[in-house]
Amino acid sequence: MNRKSTLMGLVVGVFLFSLLPGAHGQTKTDTDEVLFMGSAVKVNVLIILDNSNSMDEDFLGNAVGSWNPDSKAAAGKRVLNNLVNTYASTMRMGLMTYKLPSVEQRYIGNASYFVSYDPRSYCPTPVDACVAYCRTGAEDARIACQDACSPNNSQFNATFIDDSISGLGFGSTVRNKYCALAYPKTNRMINPADPSNYIYYRQALPFYSPTDEGTHFDVSPTYSADDNFPDTYTLYRVKTGSSDGMPGSESTNAGYSAFWQSASYLPTDSDIALGYREFGRRIAITPVGRGWYAEPSLYTNTSPGGYLQVAVEDDNQSHRNALLAKLQTFENDPTGYMSCTNQANPNRCSYILNAGLTPTAGTLQAVISYFQGGYQQEGRTLPTPIQASAADC
DSSP states (O other): OBSSSEEOOOOOOEEEEEEOTTOTTOOOOHHHHHHHHHSSOOEEEEEEEOOSGGGGBOTTSOBOOTTSTTSHHHHHHHHHHHHHHHHTTTEEEEEEEEOOOOOEEEEEEEEESSOBOOGGGBOSSOOHHHHHHHHHOOHHHHHHHHHHHGGGOTTOOTTOOOTTTTTSOTTOHHHHHHHHHHSSBOEEEEETTEEEEEEEESOEEEEEESSOOOOEEEEOTTOOOSSOSOEEEEEEEEEOSSOOOOTTSSTTGGGEEEEEEEEEEBOOHHHHHHTOSOOOSEEEEEEEEEEEEOOGGGGTTOOOOEEEEEEEEOOOHHHHHHHHHHTOOOTTOHHHHTOOOOOSOGGGSSSOOOOSOOOHHHHHHHHHHHHHTOEEETTEEEOOOOOOOGGGO
16 A cells, blocks of 8 residues: 555565585486485575565564564574574575665554454454355355354354445455455454454555554545545544444444544555455554665566675685674564664665565576576676586585
């Protein structure tokens, strides 16, 4: 979602790329494996670490910040720190990340899409029949969905379908898509503006803003469920109660108060990749903390490739220290994580920071070029890390 801010959430994870010395296109057999393991030649292992903004998320997609112990970033770095300490002496290890453009510091919010405040929408244990009912209205699917959800939420009502979806025709492509993305609500969080009630949602993703926007509750009086953007939202600081009504439609104003401003949201390529071209009639955004951000327009129709953080080399204390420094987790230390001063070229930071999109294709091509001896970085060609030929093995 993009205003002057952005929601992103496309997940790739941590990759390991290894090239056995002397392979040279030959077919590896079980005998080759035994000979290799028994030889004095060490395997070349290049770790590719995802350093896109998706690493600001936890494993459910919620924005938590890369310095949070529950983030993908911290979890991945913990694993890699253990890998380095355990295997660096038996492998020639290196580290590559995605190549970042210039970055800036932003504030992260956790943005819940297709929000409901009504407990009838919530089912933490849905079955496939729930989506089938949303898509078709079939009675047998409704019964199966109701039976699966009721034991964990006695207030659940399968017929209570988000009004961001219910206006779409049964069987239509758009309805089919958003039924899978937003029905039923499988997650909930305590409403910070009304702790006696919940915010119900199915997906939450990071929202990046130049300023700390705090908590706000967004509702679109003119929302059009047409899978087309933008929709205009009215932003409030307070939302209380369990009504999904619109402001001004009830004597209580549906629980909305403290108007803040209006805004329109546009999806990023990550949103579109997940299927979101709109975000529902209701959105709730809660603050998380600070993070790094790279403008997606800099990546338009490009895959800039990888950045070699630490070359593949034989193990020594200096080389191992270089790997571990780049993999510093900064758990529960947002100040440390935000301490990089080289925002023009964050690839040169003393540690890996997360920003921008996911240039997988270009990065994998950079890996191939590196092992083949044609990898260029910052104006110079780096030598291939391969130190042995087939004869050496």
